[in-house]
Amino acid sequence: MSAEIFDKVKGLLKEIQDAAPDNTDALEQFRIRFVGAKNVLKPLFGEIRNISNERKKEFGQLVNQVKQEAEAKFNQLKAQVEAKAEEADAGALDLTAPGEPLELGARHPVSIVMNRIVKIFERIGFVVAEEREIEDDWHNFTAMNTPEDHPARDMQDTYYLQDSTKMLLRTHTSSVQARTMENNQPPIRIIAPGRVYRNETISARSHCQFHQVEGLYIAENVSFADLKQTLLYFAKEMYGKTKIRLRPSYFPFTEPSAEMDIYWGLENETDYRITKGTGWLEILGCGMVDPQVLENCGIDPEKYSGFAFGMGIERQAMMLYKINDIRLLFENDVRFLNQFSSAY
Numbered sequence: 325m326s327a328e329i330f331d332k333v334k335g336l337l338k339e340i341q342d343a344a345p346d347n348t349d350a351l352e353q354f355r356i357r358f359v360g361a362k363n364v365l366k367p368l369f370g371e372i373r374n375i376s377n378e379r380k381k382e383f384g385q386l387v388n389q390v391k392q393e394a395e396a397k398f399n400q401l402k403a404q405v406e407a408k409a410e411e412a413d414a415g416a417l418d419l420t421a422p423g424e425p426l427e428l429g430a431r432h433p434v435s436i437v438m439n440r441i442v443k444i445f446e447r448i449g450f451v452v453a454e455e456r457e458i459e460d461d462w463h464n465f466t467a468m469n470t471p472e473d474h475p476a477r478d479m480q481d482t483y484y485l486q487d488s489t490k491m492l493l494r495t496h497t498s499s500v501q502a503r504t505m506e507n508n509q510p511p512i513r514i515i516a517p518g519r520v521y522r523n524e525t526i527s528a529r530s531h532c533q534f535h536q537v538e539g540l541y542i543a544e545n546v547s548f549a550d551l552k553q554t555l556l557y558f559a560k561e562m563y564g565k566t567k568i569r570l571r572p573s574y575f576p577f578t579e580p581s582a583e584m585d586i587y588w589g590l591e592n593e594t595d596y597r598i599t600k601g602t603g604w605l606e607i608l609g610c611g612m613v614d615p616q617v618l619e620n621c622g623i624d625p626e627k628y629s630g631f632a633f634g635m636g637i638e639r640q641a642m643m644l645y646k647i648n649d650i651r652l653l654f655e656n657d658v659r660f661l662n663q664f665s666s667a668y
């Protein structure tokens with residue numbers, strides 16, 4: 325009796341080892357026979373009591389082994405059959421079906437405005453210059469004629485890096501002027517777009533990060549008239565406006581300094597609102613590069629002169645696209661950004 329039942333179990337083990345179901349139906353047959361609730365191995369455990377004492381242990385181990393092999397084999401076969409089914413699905417791919425539409429992204433409104441400004445200046449020979457956002461004190465302030473105790477430093481609340489008061493997040497793109505002059509001799513004609521940082525409370529109208537475009541032109545005999553003509557050209561190209569005015573102002577790095585307003589007009593309610601009823605819109609700061617700045621950066625102020633200007637981008641983007649909260653420009657909500665997909 326013992327030998328017979330041992331043979332039966334070994335027969336089942338061989339059957340399990342040889343099984344090679346290659347479709348879901350055959351796999352299901354295997355499952356029912358060897359691992360299902362009523363599988364053929366279950367009654368074998370009841371046979372143990374009929375086995376002679378000295379072979380009980382051996383029989384128990386054998387039946388257990390068969391049970392484990394059955395389960396392992398089933399899992400392995402299942403994975404194979406599933407992979408095969410997947411392959412078959414892929415083979416049934418309909419190559420004539422219409423493709424998934426490719427979603428086009430949109431340029432960020434700040435990029436759109438910045439690119440437009442840069443292109444306008446590139447057309448008259450300015451070359452793009454880009455520099456680091458983490459700056460040292462020298463290039464951001466001192467070289468630009470703003471030494472440590474200079475009151476003008478208060479005009480720009482600065483983020484200093486924690487472990488050093490000498491490194492900071494640049495507060496303006498004017499730092500690019502310093503770096504460019506250090507490494508190049510005139511003629512210099514650059515346009516520098518980039519992000520700047522100031523420690524300011526975030527609100528609908530101000531943010532701790534924003535973008536500027538800086539311009540710098542240095543050569544022999546550059547005059548204030550050159551600056552004015554360049555800015556007039558910009559006003560025409562960017563806004564289609566033909567009237568500008570330069571109001572005296574103060575910046576440490578220019579002398580004389582001015583602020584440029586564009587005459588926007590007062591044709592409708594929006595014009596009244598954005599120009600506060602004056603018709604004039606303040607666009608940028610500018611001036612003749614202070615000879616001290618030239619000297620700080622290794623350029624001979626006796627031989628060369630130059631002009632510079634700097635403008636904020638967000639305010640212009642907000643005006644052009646009628647955006648009433650600067651925070652929208654930094655939240656990157658695609659529902660907002662998608663609205664600019666047809667802008668250029």
Ligand code: DAH
Nearest residue numbers: 496498609610611632633634
């Ligand atoms: N750096 C100034 C600011 O951030 C803007 C500026 C004014 C830049 C006059 C210039 C300039 O180059 O000439 O407020």
